Amino acid sequence: MLCIRLDFGVGPRRIPQCLFNLIEAEPEPSVRAVLGHCLFGYIHPYSDGNGRKARFLMNVLLASGGPDCNSR
Template sequence: MLNAKNPGIVADEDHGDWYRELFAPSIAVGLLQPSDLAGYRNGQVYIGKSKHVPLNKEAVRDAMPELFELLRNEPDPAVRAVLGHFVFVFIHPYMDGNGRMGRFLMNVMLASGGYPWTVIPVEQRERYMESLEKASVDQDIEMLAKFIAWLVEAGLKGKPVAKLSPSSSSS
C-alpha cells in the first residue's frame, strides 16, 4: 500500500479511492447515494450523542489539505496514527463512514511504522467514543492517545484486545 512512499502523501492521494472501495456496497443496499462517494460532503453532518459539531462543508475543503500536510511532515508513525485518526474524524469530511475511514487511516499510519493492524473491539466502543468526545469537545487528546497505545501495545505483545468470536473462528 505504501511502497516506501511518505504515508502522508499516500493518504492524500489515495483516501478518496479507499473511501469508494469501502463504501461502494452501501450504494447497492441504498444506504448511500452514488453522489455521496464522489468527494467531500456538500452538507452539514452531525454525530449522534456527541456535542461535537463537525466542520461546515467549506471548512472541510480547507482542513483536509492541512491534515495531509500534518501527516506528510510528522516523522513518528504513532503520532501520525493518533493525529490522523482524530483530525480526520474531527473534520468528518464525508456524509457517512468517517469513523471507519478514520480507523482505516489510523491503521495505514500504524503500518507505515511496522505496527500491527489494530481493531477497536466492540466491547471497548464506549471507552473509544468517550475518548473521541473528550478530544473533540474538551480539546484533550490524551485519553484517545493512551487508548490507541494500549490497543497497539497488546497487539505487539501478540495479545490483541479484539478477539474472534468462537463461531467466526471455526468457519
C-alpha cells in the same frame, strides 16, 4: 449561554492544512496515526461511516511505519 473559544493561532480554514503539515513532518508513526485520525474526524467528509474510515486510516498509517511500530 456559555461560549468556549479554542484559539489555535490559525483560522478555521487553515486547520486542515496545518494538520496535514504536522502529519507529513512527524517522524513517529504512532503520532502520525493519531494526527491522521484527528484530521479525518475534523473534516468529517461523509454523512455515514466516518468513524470506520478514520480507524482504517489510523491502521494504515500505523502499518506504514514498519514492523517496529506494531511490536512496541
